[in-house]
Amino acid sequence: MSENRIVCITGCSRGLGRAMVEGFVKLGWTVAGCARHPEAMAEDCPAPHSFHRCDVAVEDEVAAFAATVLKKHGPPDLLLNNAAMINPNQPLWEMSAQDIASILDVNVKGTIAMMRHFLPGMLKRGGGVIVNFSSGWGRGTSPEVAPYCATKWAIEGLSQAVAQETEGKVAVAAMNPGIIDTDMLRSTFGGGAGHYPDAQRWAKKAVPFLAGLGLRDNGRALTAPG
Numbered sequence: 001m002s003e004n005r006i007v008c009i010t011g012c013s014r015g016l017g018r019a020m021v022e023g024f025v026k027l028g029w030t031v032a033g034c035a036r037h038p039e040a041m042a043e044d045c046p047a048p049h050s051f052h053r054c055d056v057a058v059e060d061e062v063a064a065f066a067a068t069v070l071k072k073h074g075p076p077d078l079l080l081n082n083a084a085m086i087n088p089n090q091p092l093w094e095m096s097a098q099d100i101a102s103i104l105d106v107n108v109k110g111t112i113a114m115m116r117h118f119l120p121g122m123l124k125r126g127g128g129v130i131v132n133f134s135s136g137w138g139r140g141t142s143p144e145v146a147p148y149c150a151t152k153w154a155i156e157g158l159s160q161a162v163a164q165e166t167e168g169k170v171a172v173a174a175m176n177p178g179i180i181d182t183d184m185l186r187s188t189f190g191g192g193a194g195h196y197p198d199a200q201r202w203a204k205k206a207v208p209f210l211a212g213l214g215l216r217d218n219g220r221a222l223t224a225p226g
Contacts, residue, residue, distance in 0.1 A: 012035045130171065168215055
């Protein structure tokens with residue numbers, strides 16, 4: 001890998017994404033991030049870091065983001081598919097078809113799109129790691145978050161299948177980040193989310209863990225250190 005290591009982070013403007021940006025900058029990596037509203041990140045982390053507007057649910061935006069990153073930085077050493085959304089707590093039959101489609105588009109189709117557009121360059125270069133963010137609800141379930149559970153179970157299977165397709169030339173793995181006090185968790189746990197570590201505390205252990213991943217981790221079901 002190059003001495004100047006490149007990490008690409010989706011959903012970089014808040015929660016785990018923002019905390020990871022800060023952590024990787026401190027480690028000396030160059031960060032290329034995307035979010036629907038990345039403006040604050042560009043102000044906080046100037047060049048050589050770059051931040052771009054991209055809704056991962058929109059194929060054309062993912063394609064444009066990937067093309068820009070590849071031209072500016074080259075293939076990333078580490079691609080973190082972190083962007084995700086969760087449904088409001090409701091039984092499945094009370095949810096609208098559009099709400100369910102939005103969750104599937106971001107959590108599953110967005111992850112697929114990012115891999116489709118970055119993997120060719122990473123494979124050609126020979127190396128790199130892709131981590132698709134899963135969840136405890138990608139390995140277990142709870143009521144009233146059925147669509148979210150479905151997407152994270154999909155991430156687990158998707159990651160294992162693509163890991164087989166790369167034949168270890170690029171490592172692909174799903175990672176359960178654990179339970180972290182973020183806006184997303186508060187949307188389901190309410191004030192109970194405060195019993196868990198916040199994103200900055202989580203990132204102090206998670207970022208070095210992610211930075212240390214390599215081709216040996218292809219196909220693994222990872223869990224971030226608590």
